[in-house]
Amino acid sequence: MHLNAFMLYCPGSVTRLSWVYPREKIRHQWWEMSYWEEIASTLERGSFDALFFADNIGGYGQSETSMRSGFHFPLLDPTVLVPRLAAKTDRLGFVVTMSTTFTSPYQLARSMQTLDHVTEGRIGWNIVTSVNPHEGDNVGIPLPAHDERYERAHEFMDAVYALWDSFEADAMVMDHGNGVLIDTDKVHRVDFEGQWHRTAGPMCVMPGPQGRPVLAQAGSSNAGRDFAAKHAEMIFAPAGTDQQRAEMVADLRTRASDNGRDPYDLRIVFTHGPIVAEHAADAEAIQAEVLERPGPANDIAAMVSTVGFDVEELSPDTRISEMLHLVTGMRGPFETAANGDDPTLAEFAKRFRNMAADSRFVGTPTDVADALVALTDATDADGFQFAPTFYAPDYYAMVVDQLVPELQRRGRVRTGYAGDTLRDNLFGASHD
């Protein structure tokens, strides 16, 4: 079983108001480096594969509701934070999010290759096509339609691969006697001319320890799954019933196989926010507190992330089928609800109170380990990414000190790191 942490460089995580906590227990504020350093060091103590930073360009700053309650706002740039955390850790990997819609292949290829050097081979890239029109407003580029975003993204990847391949691994000869640094026969122009992307090359950064970053993705549509099956090594699967998830895992592995890949060269993880305590009642009390947190935005704010506009403009009695045409971002859960019991917005929002909530994963370490093992076995998935439901330094200490040892005792997660790079730790040090 593989374990990741799922965060954003913001006050909370995917759980609304997860920054709310008794003041006297807050040791570091979320903007202080000590907060992040403590989290990274805790995750490394638990031999987590990676700390994954979801991200977008602007948070939900288009919505006063989100802003007021600190839901993904402020949102700082994790690519700038990661080098500092890499310097404070030895083995923990880091996955950062960058958009194929709002960056150029050259800039992306250069930044990621540099991050591979700076992290000494511990970087991954969460490839997103972006879902929020507000990001386009910030960058000054309109958000293209869904499937076109994926077409552009495939072409973007072709350009990025060409750039990464343009600088051969042994091109840097460092011949001090003759003053020759580069064997120019081993650094090539790219002259990539696509429908949407152009780049001349060559890449101006030599390959890092991993050759190229670990590639991660979280698409769930048909186009998204095709993209993941072709390019991704890690997949952040969306929420769903166990059966939907099992079908999705099987489908992704089949599609990977259709692309000539080993279907088990994908590390597919589910997002959850387990809560454990020595006594189940204590864990349930923490969960109740999370779900009942008051706040100016109430439940509706939590939904903003999934739709890309301020839901408070709509009446809470609006049926999901009536608002579906407004959803430009993650349509999946809305389509399922509209085609199912077609709840009102208020009813639907309750299901999003804590996107990571699942009562199976609230209890004693033994109970929760049982449930996590059962879910991975039933779905053929590879593990989890845990999203903090409360003050992240304490949340991860709880997971690492109480839940991880129980999973280790069962031989379901490793007790140390398999290698030096993120790819080694995902696939084994002997993986080529």
Ligand SMILES: Cc1cc2nc3c(=O)[nH]c(=O)nc-3n(C[C@H](O)[C@H](O)[C@H](O)COP(=O)(O)O)c2cc1C
């Ligand atoms: C666990 C998870 C993490 C995600 N992280 C991001 C992110 O950081 N930035 C982003 O723009 N989209 C993120 N997404 C959205 C996906 O990239 C994708 O757009 C979404 O799942 C819809 O898939 P589809 O476009 O194939 O329908 C995430 C989705 C999931 C399930």
